[in-house]
Amino acid sequence: MKFENTGIENLKADLNRLDELMLDYGLVREGQWDYERVTYDKKLVIKEGTYYLRVQGYAHEGDVGAHKAIIQLMTPLLGKHYYPHGMEYGEGEHFPKSLVNQCEKLLKEVKAEIEKFAI
Structure with a gap:
């Protein structure tokens, strides 16, 4: 499922600042990168299964x-x-709607923080 029109897709930011901020929100990059791409994942385990919120760049x-x-x-x-x-x-x-709402809230908070140092 895509979270369209969050505004995150319009942002550019320094990698090191992003790494710090995303980790604060449980979005982990770890080894998920190559020289041109990054992926931040947050694992969400609920009774319906295991889900991942993913922000790529x-x-x-x-x-x-x-x-x-x-x-x-x-x-x-x-x-x-x-x-x-x-x-x-x-x-x-x-x-699940509760999961989608939780992700939307988190993305809104992340966006607000990234905007403080976005380029």
Whole structure:
């Protein structure tokens, strides 16, 4: 499921600042990057299953591996994890309303914080 029109997709920010902020909200990058892209994930386990809120971005300038990059953020996603097959984001998936509301609230807070240092 895509979280359209959050405004996050319009933001560019310094990678190091993003890493710190996202971690404060439980969105972890860990090894999910290459030299041009980043992915921040928050694992959400509820009785209906395991879900991941995902915020991705790409290097607008610089190099992620060198920790010197300006990241253009993309539209946030919510996916359901199916072991061992992976993530499903599709239209046919059921996403509990309480989970969607929780994610929307978190994304709104994250956006407000990123705007303070966005480029």
